[in-house]
Amino acid sequence: MAWSCWARLCSREVLSGRRCRGHRFTLYTQQRNGFKRVPQKTEPRKPDQETGSKPYKSSLSPPIQETVFYTSSPSLKRLVKPFFFTIGFTGCAFGSAAIWQYEYLKSRVQSYFDEARADWMDKLRPQKNGDFRKQVNKWWNSLSEGQRTVTGIIAANVFVFCLWRIPSMQRTMITYFTSNPASRVLCSPMLLSTFSHFSLFHMAANMYVLWSFSSSIVSLLGREQFMAVYLSAGVISTFVSYVSKVTTGRFGPSLGASGAIMTILAAVCTKMPEAKLAIILLPMFTFTAGNALKAIIAMDTAGLVLGWKFFDHAAHLGGALFGIWYVTYGHELIWKNREPLVKAWHEMRSKSRGKGGGGSH
Numbered sequence: 556m557a558w559s560c561w562a563r564l565c566s567r568e569v570l571s572g573r574r575c576r577g578h579r580f581t582l583y584t585q586q587r588n589g590f591k592r593v594p595q596k597t598e599p600r601k602p603d604q605e606t607g608s609k610p611y612k613s614s615l616s617p618p619i620q621e622t623v624f625y626t627s628s629p630s631l632k633r634l635v636k637p638f639f640f641t642i643g644f645t646g647c648a649f650g651s652a653a654i655w656q657y658e659y660l661k662s663r664v665q666s667y668f669d670e671a672r673a674d675w676m677d678k679l680r681p682q683k684n685g686d687f688r689k690q691v692n693k694w695w696n697s698l699s700e701g702q703r704t705v706t707g708i709i710a711a712n713v714f715v716f717c718l719w720r721i722p723s724m725q726r727t728m729i730t731y732f733t734s735n736p737a738s739r740v741l742c743s744p745m746l747l748s749t750f751s752h753f754s755l756f757h758m759a760a761n762m763y764v765l766w767s768f769s770s771s772i773v774s775l776l777g778r779e780q781f782m783a784v785y786l787s788a789g790v791i792s793t794f795v796s797y798v799s800k801v802t803t804g805r806f807g808p809s810l811g812a813s814g815a816i817m818t819i820l821a822a823v824c825t826k827m828p829e830a831k832l833a834i835i836l837l838p839m840f841t842f843t844a845g846n847a848l849k850a851i852i853a854m855d856t857a858g859l860v861l862g863w864k865f866f867d868h869a870a871h872l873g874g875a876l877f878g879i880w881y882v883t884y885g886h887e888l889i890w891k892n893r894e895p896l897v898k899a900w901h902e903m904r905s906k907s908r909g910k911g912g913g914g915s916h
Contacts, residue, residue: 657900705773792813820878
C-alpha cells in the first residue's frame with residue numbers, strides 16, 4: 556500500500572490572475588477594497604510582493620487570459636451559511652448512506668437469484684472469444700469492493716479535470732469548483748471543489764492515494780458508510796479552510812480532493828498504525844502508518860502556524876483530525892445510531908406500498 560498524500564509535485568498555475576499552489580491548490584489574490592476586475596495592462600506583472608515568487612505556468616495547463624480580482628476582507632458572518640451547510644450536508648450524507656445500505660440489504664436476496672440466473676444463461680450461450688464486454692466484466696469482478704467503490708469518484712474527478720480545459724467554462728469553474736470565503740458563492744463550492752483539479756499530476760497523485768487506500772477503508776467502514784465519510788470530509792475540510800482564511804486574513808480560492816483523502820488516510824492509519832507504507836517514488840523507504848500520520852499532522856500544523864502557502868494546510872489538518880475523530884468516536888455516535896432513521900424509512904415505505912396495493916383493488 557503506497558502513501559503519497561503530501562510528498563508530491565506541487566505545480567503553480569496562473570489561473571485568471573490567481574496563483575494555484577500545491578496540493579489542494581490555493582490560488583492567492585491580492586487584497587484590496589471592493590471586488591472588481593482591474594484594467595488589463597500591457598506591461599508584465601511584477602512578482603507577487605507577498606510571496607516574492609514569480610508567476611509560473613505549467614506545461615500541463617492551457618493558456619488562459621490573465622484576470623485579477625481584488626477582494627475585501629470577509630467578516631466572520633461569512634462563515635454562518637457555510638457552517639449550517641456543513642452540518643446539513645453531513646447529516647444528509649449519513650442519512651442517505653443508512654437508507655442506501657437498508658435498500659441494498661433488502662434487495663440482496665433478489666440480486667443473488669438474478670445473478671445465479673445470469674450465470675446459468677451465460678453457460679447456455681455460446682462463448683465468444685475476445686468479447687470486449689466480457690473482458691470488462693472480468694476486470695471489474697477482479698477488483699476489490701473498495702476499488703469498485705472509488706471508481707465513480709475517480710471518474711468524477713477526471714470529468715471535472717476535462718472541464719477545466721474548456722475555455723468557455725473557465726469563469727464557471729472558478730466560481731463553483733474553487734472554494735473561497737471571499738467568493739459570492741460559498742456553499743456549493745465546498746463540495747464541488749473536492750472533485751476539482753487543475754494540474755494533471757495533482758489529480759493523478761490524489762487519485763492514486765485514494766485507490767491505494769480504498770480496499771482498507773471500505774473493508775473497515777463498508778461501502779455506504781465510506782461514501783458518507785468521504786463526501787462529508789470534503790465539506791468539513793473546506794469549512795476548516797474557510798475558518799482559517801477568514802481568521803488569518805489570507806484569502807484565496809482552493810481546490811482538490813486532499814482534505815477528503817486526508818480523512819481516509821488518517822482513518823486507516825489510526826485503525827492500523829503498524830501497517831507499512833511507502834512513498835510512491837521511493838518504495839525502498841518504508842515506515843509505519845502511525846508515524847506517517849504523526850508526520851503529516853506535524854507538518855500541516857507547522858504550515859498553519861507559520862503561514863506557509865505551499866499547501867492548504869488548514870484543509871489538510873481539518874481532514875486528518877476528522878478522520879481520527881470519526882474512527883475513534885464518530886462511528887459509535889453517528890453510524891451505530893442510525894436505527895431510528897432506518898426504522899422510520901421502513902415504516903414510510905411500508906405505508907406507501909400499502910396505499911398503492913389498496914388502490915389497485
